[in-house]
Amino acid sequence: MMKQPPADVVWHPHQVSKATRAHAKGLNTSAVLWFTGLSGSGKSTIANALEQRLAELGYHTYLLDGDNVRHGLNRDLGFSDADRMENIRRIGEVSKLFVDAGLLVLTAFISPFQADRQLVRQLHKDREFIEIFVDTPLAVCEQRDPKGLYLKARTGAIKHFTGIDSTYEAPIAAEIHLKTVEMDIDSCVSAILQYLNDGGYLRQSVSGFSDAL
Ligand code: ADP
Numbered sequence: 001m002m003k004q005p006p007a008d009v010v011w012h013p014h015q016v017s018k019a020t021r022a023h024a025k026g027l028n029t030s031a032v033l034w035f036t037g038l039s040g041s042g043k044s045t046i047a048n049a050l051e052q053r054l055a056e057l058g059y060h061t062y063l064l065d066g067d068n069v070r071h072g073l074n075r076d077l078g079f080s081d082a083d084r085m086e087n088i089r090r091i092g093e094v095s096k097l098f099v100d101a102g103l104l105v106l107t108a109f110i111s112p113f114q115a116d117r118q119l120v121r122q123l124h125k126d127r128e129f130i131e132i133f134v135d136t137p138l139a140v141c142e143q144r145d146p147k148g149l150y151l152k153a154r155t156g157a158i159k160h161f162t163g164i165d166s167t168y169e170a171p172i173a174a175e176i177h178l179k180t181v182e183m184d185i186d187s188c189v190s191a192i193l194q195y196l197n198d199g200g201y202l203r204q205s206v207s208g209f210s211d212a213l
Contacts, residue, residue, distance in 0.1 A: 021102025025060045029127055029201050032095040032105040033192065036117060036171060037134030038163045039149055040141035042180045043108040046134060046188045051106055053189055057204070062098050063106045064091060079160060085116055092120035099128050104201075112162045114169040127199070132192065133174035138163045140181060 022030040033050070035043040044065060051061050070077070074090055077083040088111055098105040111117050121129045141163065142150040153161035160166040171177075176195050178188045196202055 018100050018102060021100075023102075023203070025102045025104075026058060026203050027102065027104065027201055028203055029199075030099045030102045030104065031128045031130055031201060032099055032107060032124065033130050033132055034095075034111070034117070034120065035106065035108045035132045035134055036111045036174075037136060038138060038141045038168055039110055039161070040144045040146050041134040041136035042178075042185070042188070043110075043134050045185060046132075046178065046180075046192075047106045047108045049185050050189045050192055053193065054104060059104055059202075060102075061104045061106060063108070064095060064098075065107075066109045069094075085113075088113075088116040088120060092123045095120070096123050099124065104196075110162050110168070112166065112168040114172070117171065130176065130195070131171055131174040132176040132178065133171045134178050134180060134188075135170070136180045 018030065022028065033047070035047050037043050047063055047065075051063050054061050069091060070087070073094070074087050077087050088109065091107060091109060095105045095107055111120075117131065121131070123129075136144075145151060149158060149161065150164070152158045153164040162168050176192060178191060180188065183191070
């Protein structure tokens, strides 16, 4: 799974660089915003709201959503430990390509294991991987249960469900930490925009951008 390409498969350097493509998209640095958290913590909701705000500001984004990827690229994968790992590895490689294309990539996967997230982080250059911990207590996620999955997990209809009978390893040093019990969706979105702004990711002037916050 982690093997190297054959020796005669050679990487082609291209004339148009990642930085050039990022500039064309209004960015100084393209990056992936990697949302991680329990099911129902708010990853998709916040990523969607953020993507909408970024689109209004004129940014070119791409949102990779867990279930959607499993319909196509990863439809051959199940939920064994090995398949979950391969699922995240492929998503990491896809997000790397989109970052290379000069975009802001948003991903919304539970990605429960520290080692898998670390592997994806290492695929990217410094600053290009922004881990966002959507921190919502299990009891709150279970109460929200937007897809009815916790109910199924509690009754045993779904096995190996994160938070119930499969572990979630919380990030130790996420770039952005969102406590959704204390922050509404708008505040979460603003905190991420602020991070991108303060980190110099966006080429737009700070004053012009602040108005949009
Ligand atoms: P996930 O993608 O992590 O599985 P979802 O985004 O599908 O989670 O579901 C989260 C649910 O929690 C949604 O119904 C959303 O409206 C609700 N919610 C309540 N407060 C917040 C908040 N502050 N941030 C994000 N979602 C919230």
